[in-house]
Amino acid sequence: MKRREFLKKSSIITAGIASTPWWWNACQPKSLTKGSVQDMEVLFNVSKSGMKELISYALSNGGNHADIFFEYRINSSLRMEEDIIKDASRGIIMGMGVRVIKGDQVGYAHTDDFSFDKMKEAAMAASHIASSLVSAQIAPIKQCRKKNLYELEELSIDADLKEKISLIERANSAAKKFHSKVSKAYVSLSDEMKQIMYMDSDGKYFTDVQPMLLLRCYIVAEDGTNRQGASMGKSQRTGLNYFSEKGNSPESIAEDAAKIAVTNLDAKPAPAGPQVVVLGPADSGVLLHEAVGHGLEADFNRKGLSNFSNRIGEKVASEHCTIVDSGLFPNMRGSINIDDEGNLPTEAVLIENGILKGYMHDNISSKIMKAQPTGNGRRQSYSFPPIPRMTNTYMRSGSYDPEEIIKSVDYGVYAKCFSGGQVDITKGDFTFGVFEAYLIENGKVTAPLKDVTLIGNGPDVMTKVTMVGNNMEFTKGGWTCGKNGQRVPVGVGIPTVKVSEITVGGTKA
Amino acid sequence: MKDIKNLSEYIIDKALKQGADDVDVIIRESSSSNIEIRLGKIEELKQANPKGLGIRVFKNKRKALTYTSDLRLESVKKLVAQTVEMADITNQDEFSGLPEKELLGIADVNLSLYDKKLETMSIEDKIRIAKEVEEIGMAQDPLINNSSGAHWSDSKSRAVLANSRGFFGEQEYSSCYFSLSLVAEKDGVKQTDYWWTSSRFLDRLDSVENIAKETARRTVRKIGAIKPKTKKVPVVFDPEVGKDFLNIISSSVMGTSIYRKSSFLVDKLNKQIGVGNLTITDDGILKDGLGSRRFDGEGLPSRKNIVLDHGILKTYLCDCYSARKLKHPPTGSASRGTSSGPSPSTTNFYMQNGNVPPEEIIKSVKEGLYLTSVHWVGVNYVTGDYSRGAEGIWIENGKLTYPVQEFTVAGNMLDMMKSIEMIGNNLTFRDSTNAPTFLIKEMMISGS
Numbered sequence: 001m002k003r004r005e006f007l008k009k010s011s012i013i014t015a016g017i018a019s020t021p022w023w024w025n026a027c028q029p030k031s032l033t034k035g036s037v038q039d040m041e042v043l044f045n046v047s048k049s050g051m052k053e054l055i056s057y058a059l060s061n062g063g064n065h066a067d068i069f070f071e072y073r074i075n076s077s078l079r080m081e082e083d084i085i086k087d088a089s090r091g092i093i094m095g096m097g098v099r100v101i102k103g104d105q106v107g108y109a110h111t112d113d114f115s116f117d118k119m120k121e122a123a124m125a126a127s128h129i130a131s132s133l134v135s136a137q138i139a140p141i142k143q144c145r146k147k148n149l150y151e152l153e154e155l156s157i158d159a160d161l162k163e164k165i166s167l168i169e170r171a172n173s174a175a176k177k178f179h180s181k182v183s184k185a186y187v188s189l190s191d192e193m194k195q196i197m198y199m200d201s202d203g204k205y206f207t208d209v210q211p212m213l214l215l216r217c218y219i220v221a222e223d224g225t226n227r228q229g230a231s232m233g234k235s236q237r238t239g240l241n242y243f244s245e246k247g248n249s250p251e252s253i254a255e256d257a258a259k260i261a262v263t264n265l266d267a268k269p270a271p272a273g274p275q276v277v278v279l280g281p282a283d284s285g286v287l288l289h290e291a292v293g294h295g296l297e298a299d300f301n302r303k304g305l306s307n308f309s310n311r312i313g314e315k316v317a318s319e320h321c322t323i324v325d326s327g328l329f330p331n332m333r334g335s336i337n338i339d340d341e342g343n344l345p346t347e348a349v350l351i352e353n354g355i356l357k358g359y360m361h362d363n364i365s366s367k368i369m370k371a372q373p374t375g376n377g378r379r380q381s382y383s384f385p386p387i388p389r390m391t392n393t394y395m396r397s398g399s400y401d402p403e404e405i406i407k408s409v410d411y412g413v414y415a416k417c418f419s420g421g422q423v424d425i426t427k428g429d430f431t432f433g434v435f436e437a438y439l440i441e442n443g444k445v446t447a448p449l450k451d452v453t454l455i456g457n458g459p460d461v462m463t464k465v466t467m468v469g470n471n472m473e474f475t476k477g478g479w480t481c482g483k484n485g486q487r488v489p490v491g492v493g494i495p496t497v498k499v500s501e502i503t504v505g506g507t508k509a
Numbered sequence: 510m511k512d513i514k515n516l517s518e519y520i521i522d523k524a525l526k527q528g529a530d531d532v533d534v535i536i537r538e539s540s541s542s543n544i545e546i547r548l549g550k551i552e553e554l555k556q557a558n559p560k561g562l563g564i565r566v567f568k569n570k571r572k573a574l575t576y577t578s579d580l581r582l583e584s585v586k587k588l589v590a591q592t593v594e595m596a597d598i599t600n601q602d603e604f605s606g607l608p609e610k611e612l613l614g615i616a617d618v619n620l621s622l623y624d625k626k627l628e629t630m631s632i633e634d635k636i637r638i639a640k641e642v643e644e645i646g647m648a649q650d651p652l653i654n655n656s657s658g659a660h661w662s663d664s665k666s667r668a669v670l671a672n673s674r675g676f677f678g679e680q681e682y683s684s685c686y687f688s689l690s691l692v693a694e695k696d697g698v699k700q701t702d703y704w705w706t707s708s709r710f711l712d713r714l715d716s717v718e719n720i721a722k723e724t725a726r727r728t729v730r731k732i733g734a735i736k737p738k739t740k741k742v743p744v745v746f747d748p749e750v751g752k753d754f755l756n757i758i759s760s761s762v763m764g765t766s767i768y769r770k771s772s773f774l775v776d777k778l779n780k781q782i783g784v785g786n787l788t789i790t791d792d793g794i795l796k797d798g799l800g801s802r803r804f805d806g807e808g809l810p811s812r813k814n815i816v817l818d819h820g821i822l823k824t825y826l827c828d829c830y831s832a833r834k835l836k837h838p839p840t841g842s843a844s845r846g847t848s849s850g851p852s853p854s855t856t857n858f859y860m861q862n863g864n865v866p867p868e869e870i871i872k873s874v875k876e877g878l879y880l881t882s883v884h885w886v887g888v889n890y891v892t893g894d895y896s897r898g899a900e901g902i903w904i905e906n907g908k909l910t911y912p913v914q915e916f917t918v919a920g921n922m923l924d925m926m927k928s929i930e931m932i933g934n935n936l937t938f939r940d941s942t943n944a945p946t947f948l949i950k951e952m953m954i955s956g957s
Contacts, residue, residue, distance in 0.1 A: 431917070
């Protein structure tokens with residue numbers, strides 16, 4: 001008992017030697033408290049030496065690594081229905097999470113009480129994952145965030161609500177004007193500012209301000225008793241001026257949704273059974289996300305739970321496929337300046353010309369698998385420890401003209417807009433819902449199809465990719481990925497792709 | 510508890526003084542632990558005491574909602590002022606507002622929702638349960654060669670709902686849960702499945718042994734799965750998939766879906782939409798029900814609603830807003846989180862037991878599908894079209910034969926409800942939505 005106390009104290013003394021490094025002032029963001037942005041140390045009433053002390057408590061039972069994560073998040077949402085703004089909401093969430101790692105074991109605790117005692121209590125609760133006499137030492141702190149992929153003039157969270165309402169009204173009236181069969185429009189604008197501060201026992205320290213903006217329209221079209229609904233949205237880490245850019249107007253989002261809803265009134269059931277499927281650009285990237293993306297997250301692989309476990313260097317897809325995950329694209333929904341455990345995002349090549357090259361890692365998996373960190377350790381919020389997650393997952397362009405790809409199909413399905421997908425990582429079986437799809441007959445896109453479901457096996461489908469277009473495009477949609485109960489924003493992208501066979505669900509043989 | 514009661518009174522008082530016509534407040538405090546064990550080792554041990562509050566303000570038929578995890582008085586004071594101010598930017602809506610005073614109340618039933626034993630249960634005991642269930646599960650079959658982990662979680666919460674029309678309700682509730690997920694492998698093909706138990710009371714959880722054995726059985730029975738042929742066959746719904754079938758119906762009887770016309774059950778009230786022995790109930794005051802409560806998210810007393818009575822749709826499930834929009838009687842079906850307004854939801858939603866033993870149902874099928882799992886995508890709630898990725902076991906001559914995967918099963922909900930041919934006598938209340946086994950005459954399988 002005495003021995004333990006001593007060691008605890010000694011590690012705290014190690015922690016106490018925090019001195020301000022020479023580069024410190026130079027690395028501070030220029031305006032610390034612009035609009036809603038807060039000075040996190042003031043907000044949580046904790047100094048850098050206080051954070052070090054908390055890390056020492058977290059390590060006091062012998063952990064290899066400890067980190068603390070502070071989050072201050074403002075969410076705002078406005079919703080129009082039946083031509084009136086029915087709901088306005090605003091939420092302020094703040095909390096602190098502490099993680100202790102011992103090998104591949106994680107102790108985690110979080111609190112939304114910010115007295116030092118409560119934070120210490122959380123650190124102690126997390127510390128108990130370990131029980132050894134030797135604790136890790138705390139390294140001197142170093143700022144580890146490099147650039148800003150989402151620098152903004154003004155955060156949308158600070159914009160005048162009237163300005164947001166006018167964007168919603170524009171979308172709403174565009175939908176109603178689009179066609180006489182448009183009977184209902186629901187438009188919502190939600191945005192978020194997430195401010196985070198992180199420090200760990202390796203000395204990594206960063207703060208980041210992560211904005212997010214999403215405008216969504218759900219349109220119902222009616223023709224007698226025939227009703228169809230369609231939803232479209234655009235989302236970026238950006239400010240309201242995004243909607244003034246060409247191609248991003250609120251009107252265009254509403255019209256795209258209205259067009260699908262009205263078109264689907266005349267859609268026919270999909271032909272059931274195995275079919276040639278051409279995936280349209282951008283949104284179909286959801287298929288990559290489910291069919292291979294999740295299976296290439298390193299946690300499933302280090303545990304031998306994925307279809308792709310122990311297969312690096314093997315051919316797992318057709319030679320046309322090069323699949324990449326990158327958090328580096330400015331303002332994209334899945335992009336991050338730094339992941340939630342202090343690693344910079346990378347351009348991680350997962351599959352190159354059909355050969356499996358690597359997995360997406362968090363700190364734990366990169367240590368255990370002795371791989372370079374890829375910057376994929378992400379968490380939903382302070383309530384969760386980071387785990388390997390995708391950022392923006394896409395397939396690189398191939399050589400075919402998209403027209404040529406369609407022309408090569410005698411009979412098949414053209415899948416354009418997806419409503420979502422799901423995968424069983426262990427076996428690789430996936431399902432997708434497609435809400436905009438067409439028949440391809442004799443090399444031409446013809447009749448609209450309704451309620452198309454695609455089902456297949458991820459690795460199997462990737463070997464059946466026979467043509468890849470030269471038109472890689474990222475989705476602008478607001479995709480959110482769920483894993484282990486944690487939701488994170490992601491991006492997907494893909495060129496036009498021909499798959500020689502995917503099973504299409506439906507009632508018509 | 511007294512603290513959060515005082516806080517709720519403070520907020521209501523403050524908001525009224527600042528110009529609100531009406532206000533309601535929900536405050537929740539909880540403590541939880543989560544344990545993940547894999548291959549005998551703790552993978553994650555998580556403990557937390559989250560809390561939150563939500564404020565809804567009505568002002569001249571306009572409304573606004575705010576929420577926070579920051580319960581310090583100074584912060585709350587600022588938030589109340591912001592909420593009242595924000596209400597001005599929304600539009601007037603004649604249907605919005607708190608429930609009429611005479612609707613408010615607490616059901617006069619004795620529901621036990623809180624287990625004191627969970628307060629004193631040690632973390633070591635929780636770890637032991639998760640370790641044991643995995644160890645026993647792994648030993649069940651030589652084909653089982655990996656584990657995706659055993660999981661324990663429990664939580665204890667206190668919640669207060671109060672409004673400016675005099676309602677005050679408080680409730681303590683607890684829950685505990687453990688699950689196991691295993692991997693079996695043969696000829697290089699991996700299969701996985703899981704099983705779980707959940708209850709408000711520690712002593713009512715299923716045994717470690719049962720969960721271990723059932724997980725192993727469900728995992729191993731998937732080994733050797735093939736893709737079935739594309740054809741129309743009768744489909745037997747396992748209770749797990751029956752639950753999913755009921756979830757589609759429950760989403761579609763919500764008042765919100767009805768007034769928005771985003772449901773295939775629009776204009777179907779008092780019409781025969783199912784077979785004569787199809788009765789579906791939502792019972793908010795079911796003794797020992799996992800979804801039971803004494804008052805709903807707006808302060809109406811909980812009650813029992815018969816939704817489908819012998820195939821006839823008798824009621825939609827409404828919150829006050831959708832009830833007013835539809836001129837429908839209130840049903841006490843609102844649920845409310847701290848970060849969102851009330852919306853209708855189910856409590857204990859179940860299909861009434863039939864009288865056929867499940868084995869007899871399978872025996873009656875010459876060739877067909879025993880459906881064990883469906884993916885969530887593939888339902889069009891507006892039209893009722895159903896086309897889901899699925900897994901199951903093929904039935905030949907009344908016997909379960911080989912497992913099938915990588916196919917879709919399709920139909921339309923309205924047709925499916927009218928072609929239920931047999932309902933099993935095996936209803937159990939292991940979840941908040943429950944169904945017995947049942948047989949649908951014919952559905953389209955799309956495979957090879």
